[in-house]
Amino acid sequence: MPDLNKAFTSNSFYEFLRLGRLMGTKCSNCSDLSIRPRPICFKCHSQSLEWTPFIGFGSLSTYTIIAIPPTIMANRGYGRSNPYCSGIITLEEGPRVSGFISGVDCHNPNSIEVGMLLKIDFSKMWDESPTIMFIPR
């Protein structure tokens, strides 16, 4: 069982992620769900929030194949000859999230389909900087 008394901070979010859990917040007042944990509800500004688990299933809403990477991705071996896919995933619970998409053909962007079903993958997460990573399911 994850520690549900953790502070509503990004540090907590990534601690959960390292433990293999995608946790977000739910507002006790308006039921709004958020992946990015904050001490104040985005929608109704209530301070009555609780951690809630997300199952990590979703569908791809939009994506890109990045050929010119930032330093952190270049250091992982990505670049013009080894591009990668990042996208926005709509989770089954409703909220959307930005994520790295693994297991797709980045040399053939049109082979990747909007609407394709994805699941979160904790196994390939980069240690030095945890990333929300999805693979096709």
Added chain:
Amino acid sequence: MIALNRHRKLARGVSMVGVGVAQFGAFPTKTTRDIFSESIQDLLNRSEYGLNIGEIQCGYIGNFSADRFEGQAHLGSILADWIGLTPTPFTRVENGCASGGSAIREGVMAIASGLYDIVLVGGVEKMTSVPTIQAIDNLAAVADSLYEVPAGFTFPGIYALVAKAHMDRYETNLEHLMKVSIKNHHNGSLNPKAQFNMPLQDLMQQRIDWAKDKGAVIPHWNNEYEFLNDLSANPWIAWPLKLFDCAPITDGAACALLVSSDLARNFTDTPVNIIGIGQATGRPLHDAEELTSFGATRFAASQAYNMAGINANQIQLAEVHDCFTIAEIVAMEDLGFFAPGEASRALDDGRTSLNGELPINTSGGLKAKGHPVGASGVAQAAEVFLQLSGKAESRQVQKKDLEIALSQSVGGAGGTSVVTIYERG
């Protein structure tokens, strides 16, 4: 209950009475302060009645990241000193790529409040001092560093998401993106201050000449579209965006002198009044209402239109934030010029070209004029000033009754948007 939705008006009139623009480009020997000073020199040299900058009472300078690019923070004080204006209060305004637009808004409010009568607004960015990959890292910092950047996003990457979503939802395609690029490069070819002061045809010829010179395979393109479709000449940056969908990395600066409207005619015979201004924030793209539209632009535009007492179809010319070609398409729709999904057809019909019914980015836009991030919003205002006062030279829009124009400055992918409406004084 406080009436939050009442129409906001400026407490007194504010006019733009002069502008200055530094040469945009890549200048290895110039620092932020040199480029900024060049824009002030241009303001002075264009001044009709011998402007004394010592009369400036306050300054707001848009700058995104001199601390990251050049190791220089606290630009307000540094730049006030560099142009001999201490102890005048100067403040650096940072709102990502909308820093320039926000600096103008601060200046407008400072005058409308009655606190000051003569205010300098400026913007400056020196970006070519770092390797390209570091510039990419710096620009990515405009996005959410905890929830967007870790997914691998660069700035082009986030706009690529918008482009893909727009193409999926509407009839927008790669050719429409090219049309924005070709149009803005054409306009930039008429702007001597532009980084790309040449049409795409000339850039193509340069590549051909280079190949001949090097004994390389000589490329052949029948037109701009063939060039833009050639991945060896126009490679993917972040699919579906290619190199020529992206504004360049630029050194540049711009400034404008704002005064209370009752003083305007002491400075120029052709003042431009600021009749509406709005600013709004938006959430990161994954949490935005739509993936094809920026709520911040729609909200800022609505404030500005209400303040000006006009609607979108009265705008006769616009400078919009085309950091990527798709951004111009989204702006055309969010500003209410065209219905959602209709911008592509407007591009097909040439409605936003220099001689179209609603010329957009006559300066060349960020795409061809260049995008020194913190300066862009102010450079847009400068272009509007030149067009409305009939001083835009070879790119002057030929409309007898050119009276009302708009500029839009965006930070991030809709994180901030500033919309300003101007009227010939």
